[in-house]
Amino acid sequence: MLPLLPDPKPADPAPRQRVQDEIRRDIIFGSLQPGTRVTEAVLAAKYGVSRIPVREALRALEAEGFVESKPYAGSTVSEIPVDDADDLFSVREALEAATARRAARRAAAQFSAGEPSAEWWKARRLLADLLDDGDQAVAAGNLQLLPELNIRFHLGIADLSGSASLTALLRQISGKIEWLYATDVDHRGKQSWSEHRSIMAAIDAGNPAEAERLMAGHVHQSRVGYLDRFATP
Amino acid sequence: MLPLLPDPKPADPAPRQRVQDEIRRDIIFGSLQPGTRVTEAVLAAKYGVSRIPVREALRALEAEGFVESKPYAGSTVSEIPVDDADDLFSVREALEAATARRAARRAAAQFSAGEPSAEWWKARRLLADLLDDGDQAVAAGNLQLLPELNIRFHLGIADLSGSASLTALLRQISGKIEWLYATDVDHRGKQSWSEHRSIMAAIDAGNPAEAERLMAGHVHQSRVGYLDRFATP
DNA sequence: ATGTGACCGATTGCATACAACAATAAACAG
DNA sequence: CTGTTTATTGTTGTATGCAATCGGTCACAT
Known part of the structure; x- marks a missing residue:
């Protein structure tokens, strides 16, 4: 008999x-x-699993900088890194400039060496879809979708760069940036998003210098916008 | 019966x-x-513990970028990030410039506000000892001690900066840099170490601009030295 | 011979149980 | 009343056992 x-x-x-x-x-x-103090037991009960997955999740979040733990003493939620905002943006500038530069260099290499690899196409295709989704969101006025799409775009560029080290670093910084922005939406949304296509074009053209310049400017504007808005001197 | x-x-x-x-x-x-494929069971046997500590260690090392894991498929040791060397150094430059700048600013603030805090003194004292140890190692010709002392110095400056975010990022990058250098010793050891005292002095003087300038130059020389030596264009 | 499917060993992922440690509070001496 | 010592409790750290899943391999049909 078949169960319903x-x-x-x-x-x-x-x-x-x-x-x-x-x-x-x-x-x-x-x-x-x-x-807030977070204990493994209550989180386990809250999410309906055992302590082990919770425990590993907390360790990962500790590596990401969202919680802090002391041995045998438990974990607490970290402070929002508002004081670090300016410095995080400056590091992000150097980091993303590097990813864009590498991505463009890699694109050029892929095309000059005959057919691009499968993984390259996969990452590139993902970015194409992302750009379309973002434009659509802008057209429909769904600006609240942009922060998420924005992060995925920048991580996508990092993927294209082919550097696991840089991608991991960007992932770590992105978490903090997202946290900083979570208290408010990115006001510069439309303007900021439109810049993505020119960055993508420079990468596709295999122009590392231009890709780096555009990306650095893009991130810099983001930084200035944030500091203007929240004014943490 | 009682065991002997x-x-x-x-x-x-x-x-x-x-x-x-x-x-x-x-x-x-x-x-x-x-x-190399690393399995939890053999590592557990190798170090005489259960699988759980090994498992958590592997997860942490994955976050640090030393191993890569796929669900149910196990972990393998990552590739040495030689291709990422130049970009890692460029990010490190921005990152350490920020830590030095912040450390100097914080030092000035600590002194202008009366007595420096206890944690500040602790970190500062640790750096003082470190500088002495390094000088002693140089004098005794124990240059093989310098890489370890060097990393601890730079992390110490990050501690002084008071930014947990920046310290975490530097820790992650330092691991990679150490890995890159492990195949050979830092040839620029003596010269490089001697620059640390002037950086420290600029921080103690509460001069952010000078501290940043010196640190950026210091890291930049390290970068140039590495690229000269290993010539990965 | 070769491609395809199912089986089997190996390995990770999770749950439960127990031991070790930290933090707090209570008892006590001064 | 205050400082110190000690019990107690709650939380994390580790060990063991079992279930879920992946990779390879062997049979088998084409």
């Missing part, structure tokens, strides 16, 4: 990843405020 | 940290070569 509900629970194939994303989201969007 | 040796092993109070450091050391100094 063969699989009532969606099976949850990756509890650790899910829990990690949930906790990070709760931290970024204020449900878990800085200074 | 009730506690032959020194109890090992922190297996996870120890195992993590051991594995990282083995990776950096060649005992575990890139591409």
